[in-house]
Amino acid sequence: MTRIPKRPTGLRRRAGAVRYKLRKRVAALRGILIARFFLPLRARRGAELLYAAILDGQTVNLHARLPRSARLPERAEILLKRRRVRWRTDARVYEGPDGVLLMDAAVLLGAEVGGAPVGDGRWKLRLRLRDGRRSKRCALLLVRPPVPYEGPTKPMEQSAATGARHRIGRSFTGNARVVTRTAQPSAEVVKVHIDHAGITVDFRLFGPGEELPWVEFVASGRVLEQDAEEVAPDVIRVVVPLDKMPPRHKGADQWDVVACFGNGDRLRVGRRVHDVRNPTRVFAMRQIAVTPEGLGPMIVQPRYTPAGNLRIACSPMPEAD
DSSP: OOOOOOOOOHHHHHHHHHHHHHHHHHHHHHHHHIIIIIHHHHTTTSEEEEEEEEETTTEEEEEEEOOTTOOOOSEEEEEEEETTEEEEEEEEEEEOTTSOEEEEEEEEBOGGGTSBOOOSEEEEEEEEEEETTEEEEEEEEOSSOOOOOOSSBOOOOBOTTTOOEEEEEEOTTSBEEEEEEOOOSEEEEEEEEEOSSEEEEEEEEESSOSOOOEEEEEETTEEEEEEEEEEETTEEEEEEEGGGOOOSSSSOEEEEEEEEOTTSOEEEEEOOOSOBSOHHHHTOOOOEEEOOTTSOOEEEEEEEOTTOBEEEEEEEOOOOO
């Protein structure tokens, strides 16, 4: 939702800087306590996670080494728990090359995709080993928190299906956990298509509810209102004719795309749910030269801003030398 933040005063900026430094010091002290006290104390009874990451924004992938005292179970499962909500999924335990037991598991997050019904908060992760009617729970110890890797892509931070954000964290005693934040209101581009008649934008909504919005194309001093329609489950389409968007100056007119709701909420339409480090380059779209009926030729170039917002530039055709 569009909100204009208040500009912080000098006192508020200084207070924010103090809080930031304090949080960093507390986090550093917490890390030292976990590494030097809690993890060594619990290493003999807990399973050490050798790999823990969330892939595709919604699947928790785990690989752990069980303690030496563990025996090969008949069955193993991962427990995901918060308050009264519990979710179980099968895990695979097998013997490694050195005789130590290893565990692999994948936990799908999000009831909408058939996974765990996770909501806002911190979710505990446990391993349960079963032999007949007997069972034993084993803590999953996160010795080394996940480190972002280098390259053209980055870890997917948000589920493309649900809009929720998930990350791997750890408790004060070193237990791994999933930290979830439900979808915030946003409008995510599915497809942009340009032809000589107009521009078609398909997008999905996360968070705002079931109300169908209308869409405003906004440039400097100009607003075009267009009706939207649902063309597929969760996909909304808006079409704007190019003869309504002729450039008024020698430079380009920059059109922003905004989904509007009856309660006054406004959402910039853009593309933010991805794992690309440089979306302006990877998601670049071709420009097209068009001549709307009754108007001169112009160049239309859709692009994404560094913040991920969709912007459409309309400029006059350059004159030949």
